[in-house]
Amino acid sequence: MKRNVRVMKFGGTSVGDAQCIERSAEIIARAAQSSPVVAVVSAMGGVTNRLIEAAQRAASGEEAMACEMIASLRTQHETALQALVADPAERSATGAEIERICAHAMNLCRGTALLRELTPRTLAAISSTGELLSARLMAATLRRLGLKAQAVDATELIITDDQYEQAEPLMEETREASRRRLFALLDDGTTPVVTGFIGATATGVLTTLGRGGSDYSATILGAALDAAEIIIWTDVDGVMTADPRLVPEARTLDEISYAEAAELAYFGAKVLHPKTLRPITEAGIPVWIRNSFAPDRRGTKITSAGHRARNGVKAITAIGDVSLITVGGRGIVGAPEAVAKTFAATASARANVLLISQASSQNDICFVVPSKEAGKTLEALRRAFAPDIQHHQVEHITVDHEVAIVAAVGEGMRGTLGIAGRIFSALGREGINIIAIAQGSSEYNISFVVEASAMKKAVATIHKEFGLESAS
Amino acid sequence: MKRNVRVMKFGGTSVGDAQCIERSAEIIARAAQSSPVVAVVSAMGGVTNRLIEAAQRAASGEEAMACEMIASLRTQHETALQALVADPAERSATGAEIERICAHAMNLCRGTALLRELTPRTLAAISSTGELLSARLMAATLRRLGLKAQAVDATELIITDDQYEQAEPLMEETREASRRRLFALLDDGTTPVVTGFIGATATGVLTTLGRGGSDYSATILGAALDAAEIIIWTDVDGVMTADPRLVPEARTLDEISYAEAAELAYFGAKVLHPKTLRPITEAGIPVWIRNSFAPDRRGTKITSAGHRARNGVKAITAIGDVSLITVGGRGIVGAPEAVAKTFAATASARANVLLISQASSQNDICFVVPSKEAGKTLEALRRAFAPDIQHHQVEHITVDHEVAIVAAVGEGMRGTLGIAGRIFSALGREGINIIAIAQGSSEYNISFVVEASAMKKAVATIHKEFGLESAS
Amino acid sequence: MKRNVRVMKFGGTSVGDAQCIERSAEIIARAAQSSPVVAVVSAMGGVTNRLIEAAQRAASGEEAMACEMIASLRTQHETALQALVADPAERSATGAEIERICAHAMNLCRGTALLRELTPRTLAAISSTGELLSARLMAATLRRLGLKAQAVDATELIITDDQYEQAEPLMEETREASRRRLFALLDDGTTPVVTGFIGATATGVLTTLGRGGSDYSATILGAALDAAEIIIWTDVDGVMTADPRLVPEARTLDEISYAEAAELAYFGAKVLHPKTLRPITEAGIPVWIRNSFAPDRRGTKITSAGHRARNGVKAITAIGDVSLITVGGRGIVGAPEAVAKTFAATASARANVLLISQASSQNDICFVVPSKEAGKTLEALRRAFAPDIQHHQVEHITVDHEVAIVAAVGEGMRGTLGIAGRIFSALGREGINIIAIAQGSSEYNISFVVEASAMKKAVATIHKEFGLESAS
Amino acid sequence: MKRNVRVMKFGGTSVGDAQCIERSAEIIARAAQSSPVVAVVSAMGGVTNRLIEAAQRAASGEEAMACEMIASLRTQHETALQALVADPAERSATGAEIERICAHAMNLCRGTALLRELTPRTLAAISSTGELLSARLMAATLRRLGLKAQAVDATELIITDDQYEQAEPLMEETREASRRRLFALLDDGTTPVVTGFIGATATGVLTTLGRGGSDYSATILGAALDAAEIIIWTDVDGVMTADPRLVPEARTLDEISYAEAAELAYFGAKVLHPKTLRPITEAGIPVWIRNSFAPDRRGTKITSAGHRARNGVKAITAIGDVSLITVGGRGIVGAPEAVAKTFAATASARANVLLISQASSQNDICFVVPSKEAGKTLEALRRAFAPDIQHHQVEHITVDHEVAIVAAVGEGMRGTLGIAGRIFSALGREGINIIAIAQGSSEYNISFVVEASAMKKAVATIHKEFGLESAS
Missing domain, CATH: 3.40.1160.10 (Acetylglutamate kinase-like)
Known part of the structure; x- marks a missing residue:
């Protein structure tokens, strides 16, 4: 029954x-x-x-x-x-x-x-x-x-x-x-x-x-x-296009997908802890976020499918108080162990790796952790790479404390051309320097690292670029 | 003496x-x-x-x-x-x-x-x-x-x-x-x-x-x-702005840095194996690439400093025959071990990880390996995550065989605003879909993944965007 | 001072x-x-x-x-x-x-x-x-x-x-x-x-x-x-030559060494827990066991040197409720790992190995653990040797539940010839079957395993053989 | 057929x-x-x-x-x-x-x-x-x-x-x-x-x-x-009661069991390498040792059952050039890991452990290896126990180079009372000092360690004690 x-x-x-x-x-x-x-x-x-x-x-x-x-x-x-x-x-x-x-x-x-x-x-x-x-x-x-x-x-x-x-x-x-x-x-x-x-x-x-x-x-x-x-x-009225403290024009979204909700939650939108969605994802039970102080408002509906945004970007989130750590050196070139060693060290330090970007010559691996975990992470890395540092295989393990991650989220980004271009061009026009980029193969997220002081401006710039202040 | x-x-x-x-x-x-x-x-x-x-x-x-x-x-x-x-x-x-x-x-x-x-x-x-x-x-x-x-x-x-x-x-x-x-x-x-x-x-x-x-x-x-x-x-006359088979307008560069040479070599410019530069980096001995069939041409000089390009991008390289592997699932959320486990598996398979991009909700880790190493890498991952797959902690380990990495290389990219924007906008205009991006904190590289069939067009597009066909 | x-x-x-x-x-x-x-x-x-x-x-x-x-x-x-x-x-x-x-x-x-x-x-x-x-x-x-x-x-x-x-x-x-x-x-x-x-x-x-x-x-x-x-x-009046419940003629000893006390304690004489002697061994501080109900009696003095017994045996102890475990098979012959594997298993089971005897052809390793630890020890061994059992490298892991360890203790046994002979001859005359013997290189102990039902008789036989009922 | x-x-x-x-x-x-x-x-x-x-x-x-x-x-x-x-x-x-x-x-x-x-x-x-x-x-x-x-x-x-x-x-x-x-x-x-x-x-x-x-x-x-x-x-005429160089009265045995043959081989009787018997043990195929220079002599038959000796002892073997190693100390008391650690070390050194005897207070573990393996074994033990030695948990790791193992072999020793007594009494009478004893639970072996110089006398003494010079 x-x-x-x-x-x-x-x-x-x-x-x-x-x-x-x-x-x-x-x-x-x-x-x-x-x-x-x-x-x-x-x-x-x-x-x-x-x-x-x-x-x-x-x-x-x-x-x-x-x-x-x-x-x-x-x-x-x-x-x-x-x-x-x-x-x-x-x-x-x-x-x-x-x-x-x-x-x-x-x-x-x-x-x-x-x-x-x-x-x-x-x-x-x-x-x-x-x-x-x-x-x-x-x-x-x-x-x-x-x-x-x-x-x-x-x-x-x-x-x-x-x-x-x-x-x-x-x-x-x-x-x-x-x-x-x-x-x-x-x-x-x-x-x-x-x-x-x-x-x-x-x-x-x-x-x-x-x-x-x-x-x-x-x-x-x-x-x-x-x-x-x-x-x-x-x-609150539901999930918003951005944190209204960062973007006063931020707007409530009618419908988002479980995946988008998880992305947003993760980067600090603070609506639902990601684990919350686990029990109902398989059965596809919809979850509403509604305002008990204004029960006549629609709220945001979270479903399997979500609602496809016109231009691929649905919301912008940001996470401050994070640090960028870089491990680099000549000896890392082509060494399959270097990557393994790096993340074995972060795991042993129980550090929460929020973003990784490693590319090209493998001379450098860079990743982001919460600033409060940066100290123990550095320590673990230095311990792990001590012999390599001694033998000049690894030249530097550095940390950049004043950074922030910004992420543009939306199902269907993959299918929409030029989104990365629009994002980074808009940021360039506003004079915001990109420290690192990590777009995964996921269809619904482009993440990048900026200086902490540029976080608010970066969020506002993208919000505006994609016209998130008006209903999609 | x-x-x-x-x-x-x-x-x-x-x-x-x-x-x-x-x-x-x-x-x-x-x-x-x-x-x-x-x-x-x-x-x-x-x-x-x-x-x-x-x-x-x-x-x-x-x-x-x-x-x-x-x-x-x-x-x-x-x-x-x-x-x-x-x-x-x-x-x-x-x-x-x-x-x-x-x-x-x-x-x-x-x-x-x-x-x-x-x-x-x-x-x-x-x-x-x-x-x-x-x-x-x-x-x-x-x-x-x-x-x-x-x-x-x-x-x-x-x-x-x-x-x-x-x-x-x-x-x-x-x-x-x-x-x-x-x-x-x-x-x-x-x-x-x-x-x-x-x-x-x-x-x-x-x-x-x-x-x-x-x-x-x-x-x-x-x-x-x-x-x-x-x-x-x-x-050949030296190091070129791009592979001339991909970009007929490609031009020889006068001077590049060790770091740029390493990046270019790594992504298949095939001038020098990266290890070649190791012995002379510390002493800063310059290395010339010159053409013995045209000894009066200048050639390319590789030095510590390199020569700063006008607009930050100096050359474009590409590497085909690579595969994108994605590990994902609800259970990966916030699990410090998932990243460590992933790269312990790639190391055990002796796979050469060319690019990593992990971002946002940590629901997905994606990375690129040479296609010929994809099979053993997948096998190692499936073995490593077998218990997690059974317990639905990991939902999928997938591979996308037909991709290519393209990288724009140049010292000083960090200081030049809007480079990422120009790159991705140009690609968007040309209808090229970006599968993944990994810009490290290095100042001289933006790497991204496109479908294999789009590789040539992507290289040519960026080459043109930055006017690499004319001397900087 | x-x-x-x-x-x-x-x-x-x-x-x-x-x-x-x-x-x-x-x-x-x-x-x-x-x-x-x-x-x-x-x-x-x-x-x-x-x-x-x-x-x-x-x-x-x-x-x-x-x-x-x-x-x-x-x-x-x-x-x-x-x-x-x-x-x-x-x-x-x-x-x-x-x-x-x-x-x-x-x-x-x-x-x-x-x-x-x-x-x-x-x-x-x-x-x-x-x-x-x-x-x-x-x-x-x-x-x-x-x-x-x-x-x-x-x-x-x-x-x-x-x-x-x-x-x-x-x-x-x-x-x-x-x-x-x-x-x-x-x-x-x-x-x-x-x-x-x-x-x-x-x-x-x-x-x-x-x-x-x-x-x-x-x-x-x-x-x-x-x-x-x-x-x-x-x-009690001090340390005795044997447990008086086993040997009514048992007598208090005037002086024993730290080492003898440790041996006796270990095998259940229950005078002092062995750890008790650790702090004072280095400094050589003497410890007396005396009877507060008969303070005029001398008691037993425990010192570095002890007191040399006339015939090398000073006391007999016994430990019941122990089980003999045997691991054997053709595949164990000459396998350096078999011994290591056996005792890695006992350690993982936190079993207290009281006696080991392995000899000759290495076809069998036998050792004794408290009976209450025999179950988990067997289980750990069977798990450790499961692949070997499958490949017929190990033929049997058996347990003999009804055994006891008896030990004759005394400094200077090494110097006294024929003690082992006297012990085992006396036991033979009394029809007591020896299941295993483990005399270490220590000068003060010969241990052997008998059927549990023979424990009392074995202790009494040796006590009598060495005339421990009369002062040495 | x-x-x-x-x-x-x-x-x-x-x-x-x-x-x-x-x-x-x-x-x-x-x-x-x-x-x-x-x-x-x-x-x-x-x-x-x-x-x-x-x-x-x-x-x-x-x-x-x-x-x-x-x-x-x-x-x-x-x-x-x-x-x-x-x-x-x-x-x-x-x-x-x-x-x-x-x-x-x-x-x-x-x-x-x-x-x-x-x-x-x-x-x-x-x-x-x-x-x-x-x-x-x-x-x-x-x-x-x-x-x-x-x-x-x-x-x-x-x-x-x-x-x-x-x-x-x-x-x-x-x-x-x-x-x-x-x-x-x-x-x-x-x-x-x-x-x-x-x-x-x-x-x-x-x-x-x-x-x-x-x-x-x-x-x-x-x-x-x-x-x-x-x-x-x-x-040679077959398997002998002892090495005739040690005991001129040694005699050829008519029939022995696989197990006895393995024991004898192991201790240097050099008739058959123990691995030789592996293929035929299960099927119970008899193996003869016969003298091609005197084909009319009976030789020795090796069978599943062997032939039960009158008094339990059938042959005596000895192995010289072996060393006794002792690991001891207060900290070993009751430590389940000490035994495991000891034999993990011997396994890592690929040392052939010929005999183990650990008893009583667990203060000492002693075992025998071939002298030529003693050096590497000691080294492995010292490395393994280095932290324990530093913390005075282990007081000594010593080696006694001049020892020999002697073994009395015979099916059915278990059933015959007093064999250990006869052996050790005979040795005592002859003034031979026993350094260690390891009788396993096996029915057919008592092994003990004597000074190398006493090996020949020990073998001869037991040979005589059990009348092995005359047919059983």
Whole structure:
């Protein structure tokens, strides 16, 4: 039986206070009239960071301060509850829940303070308190709006490995547990409100899914339930043609492909962490990015195919704080090992290689890493090439700290001639020097390196060149 | 004492027959009037390949055929001797040398035929016969022209490791042996004529320096003798702006840098093997490429600095018969090991990675290898990524067989804005699709990948765009 | 300045109750009259195991039970205090200490119960409570006897690495800290009573030294202080010629060497863990094993030289519950890799190889491991040799589960002829079958393997053969 | 069809001169009357070493001397031919064969002299000349005696890998080739005379089977043909109870097992190289050692079961020129890696570990290697343990150069009580000091290490103790 379920995830700002919760609840209520909805909620904005701070203070012995911080969070949620729900029975029942959840968090802080040691497992447990609370508030609000709704802890649904702070789902087990539990509720006409960010090991120990975790919860559940679509309700109108801080004329895109979303996410558009798309790519479930503060706006739809841009370029992203490293020398000529050695060194340093460009005479290999990883990368390279440097096989390993990567993204660039020419001519006209280029064989990306100081101008120049400020 | 020595190397066409030898000898004689010359000679054109064939036939038991081939080479050299030298005593003495050298080669063929086994050591010895002979002819001709001249076997000068067919010089030992032997001759007013291509191990076993070996002999000796300059006499006017078969308007360049020469060589300009420049780079000894058939032409001078081109692009090269390999998949996202694993695999396959471009979301790594190495490279990659493919971490390892690399080369590209733009715009206008781009941080190279069928047009387009047909 | 310090360690039975503590305190007091004494005390017998149980119960949430167990330990120590000390001020001061130490342990149990997780660090902290308590009791008792005495926590003295439950001392740092702290006390005429079993990392986190830890504390401090001797006060008269459960006629030995002690310990005589002797071997500090319940008996002195036995054999030990594993086959003949492969497999299985005997035709390698490690060892061997088994290079990997190792130990066996003959003849006469023999080149050991059922008889036979029942 | 073939191998002394060949031929002729015989012949005594010398002289350019040596071998065989055969036609035909074989060897020497390089492949070809010749002589002699006989080169029968000087048979291919070729001859009533020592790769290049190779040829063919038995005709009466140079009373044994033969061979009894028994062990084909100079004596039969000695010990062997190496130190205690590291080092040094004994406290591992391998073994150990030595984990790696291994061998030692006791008591009585003992779990061996100077006395003592001088 195809159930036509929609998974709706509400981020921190969309459940930021009573008013936001109210607005989000209305979105759910309206949607639930037409087809079944599974809601996934983040913690109220800022709550998770405060929980982590409380845990750390507990570990350094500040038990009282830690408990006070939890108490303050309890008050915040109780206040929201007062604003959202008038019915005394509901208030009392949900209030008791809030009480219980906060008491547990306090106990964990107390235990941590007694032992002066914060284990990954305990940190995961404390930091997930916010989602436990917001799910209760949302469920109560939905009930007030007349829905049958129930908070469900994702520890019952999402089965993960035991990396407590960066857990990965075991999809088979998750699928089975989620369908059994959630379909029972849906079949009963109940709207489940699931805690985002959280999972549990097969033995029931709570885990967290890492940063971006609530989006991941939504796509994991979407895949597990064969959802019709997934809607990420956030505080922006969708994915934009560029970062509006860099390009004021930037515009929201109607539709992009999974691949484009991954490219954009990667280069800092910060809409969705790339891992988020993994669970739903195969099934081709569409994901919407929509604005819960302006629910009448269309948002951006992310699909397998995307929407083909008129001129091949759909958006521009940039990533600053990166460094260009060059390994070069006569001895590298034609040496199959030099490339292998270089990237064995970067791997051993756990450096994130963002862009590679090696060409021509093989005299030079250049690549880009985040600036904060440049030091350890250089060190690893110097260690790896020490004998070669001694024997003058390698003449230099240098780093250029003040660079940025800019990428033009769009499905179908391959088919459109002259895009590279337009990009680099426009940059040349504006006097922007290109330090390195790496266009892969991918159809949807041209990346290049410029001086950090030229990043903003480079993004704006290309945005304008391709007329991204007006709808395609 | 600074001796102001010039090392002059004459390639196979420059000693191709009696007339060529005569012409080359006159070049030496004229030069020797102003300052000491050390001549280095290749085998007469085609001789080395015939020697290798003789050796292989011997190994398969065709002793008579092998000896006949040697005999025919003997006749060829004796005929040239007759044409070059009239003096009976010289004829007789040099004729005896030719006789002796060919007899030795025949003996080696006989030995090989008897054992039906061709060892690397014996192959090196047989294949070096041509240089032994041409050095005698050249020395005799020089004597006829009135010089004191003497053939010197490089086995006495260039001390190498024991990779018989691809030996590398031991520079310390070579320097000592070369200076002792050659300075004694030069101080005596004698012009040494050294066999190119050849060296010997410290224990005296003959080795060969691999393809391009006579050029290498020249630069090794140039470095060992602290030569004032090295002149590679060949059959072209110098290094050209492009391959004239691709661009009829291509022009000879007056001066290029070592780095540019290495880039051009690498991408198939075929002037000098990159390793040739290694010995003289540090000392900054200039190398000339000149035409022994038109010795009054200037030729191309290769120096540390090169000559700065007006617009940053100095020459265009291209390399066909290459394949683009792409490794991609969701699981590669952010995996520091994927890059390391990819190039560990190419190294294990001993594949020559000519160009790498990896960018953006790290979903794809693409690189280019010679087409004949694509098969083993793919195999190595599939083996290396087998577990990842099984777990859907890697989705595809694909190969695009019909591509070509084109590179625009020139010192100082970095400083000149808009070069990338001009290149890619020009290509776009001509309807040439860019498959991949890899501009390194080097100042003198932009490389890109096009379909094989577009190679010629791409080279011509850029050549024209930068006006390389007219002197800069 | 040579201080002539004696380190005296009192094990669990020697501080088992008030009466034992009294007796031990008198031993210290008497000794302290002639030269400075540093006392090291274990926890009262059984206490450590109960602490570990309390910790484990806490981890499974039984907080009340855990606290009750700690409370009961508190009562036990308070009762002992009452019996040992009458002075109200001392009672009150030491009682407060006991109170404080137990409260801390309870807090750790509470924290553990709250988090439901028992970390190695917390387990170390809880399980060291017994030593903290017994040191206080002993110090109070010594003060009552008129000494200036003070309990000192070894966390201030023994600096270790951070393997919380099996820490190893950093001798340099330990030496410096111990001398500074303890010499100040001794110079002041105070007898320090140091907690055994415990150390701390350089950053002050408590660690424990593993099983046998209090003996180790004594030898570490003995080495750090350049002690004149170390006395391990225990509940037996010293090291015996054999386990009296196997040989009722077994006798205490007057003097043995470090090497003999290590051999005996290794084979289960259970007097001292071999690691205990490491710190003092180089300096040659003598260690006594004496009976605190019969302090007038001589005990066994362990020295560099030992005492040469009349006939070369000084003691017999045995180790049961071991298995003999044999790897054999035609393909092993002369294969240098087979031996390496065998023991690489045992190492990968972390198996403790107690005895190896490989001889003659190399057709077979046999070795002994503890029976509980036989399974994983077999598995590792079968995995390592799988290709060889397939190719019939290895024919069998078998295990004989019911065997025992018996070892005759004594310095100077090398010099005494016929010992092996006497041993094996005696066994033969008694009908005991020898499965394997491994006499090393060491002068002090002959080991052999017998069927488990013959172990007792083998030990008794050799004991009698060498007349070990009567003094040497 | 079971053919009841006997394979008879005649070693160098059994074909040492015309008279020996005659005698051996008669043995074959007589045997062939009752059942089919396949003869395998070695080169005439001393011939192989002279061929190797000729090859080496050729490589250093002494062509004439090398050819002279071959010529002298030709003369030797021609002389034997004259003595063995009178018939002119036979003389002429076989003489021509000898001529041809020697001419080929000379050609190989000439080729080697021309190239001054002796490859493993050529050395194998030259050194196998002796077997080619002796097979012709034997075949001619058999024909004179009235048999149909034919020399067969084993290059047609035994297919091997391509380790030219130490080839191993590929049994499947060998079985097929041997049966096809030899059964055709046997079915025709012809006695094949096969060259020992030789095989060929699948592509037909001649290989040699290494030392002991002709025995190996016999057992390979025996296995391939499912022979009824294999008879190794040599110059001794069989396998003896001990080396008669050590024990004049040593006696020939009637029957021993494969396992005993392997043990004895291994320890220098030098009857059969252990690898020789591999091909026939599975099928259980009996192998006889008999004296071709006294063919009426029984000889020793080697079978699966052997013959059970009265008292468990059947023979004594010894191996001198061995060294005992000891690795020891406090840090080795209980370290599973120490054993693995030790034998990884010996394997890397390609050292032949003859005996291992590690026992008791694991403070010491001792093992024995041939003295000529002790140096490299020590070096490898010191390199492997360098960090441990620095950290005082390993205190010593020592070597005792003047030792010998003695082994008492006999099936069924396990079942006989007191053998170890008798051995070591006897040695003790004679004042022989035991340095190490390693009795494996094997039933048929006790090995021990004594000082080299005590080796002879030790062997004699045990020989006498077990009454091996009189038949069992």
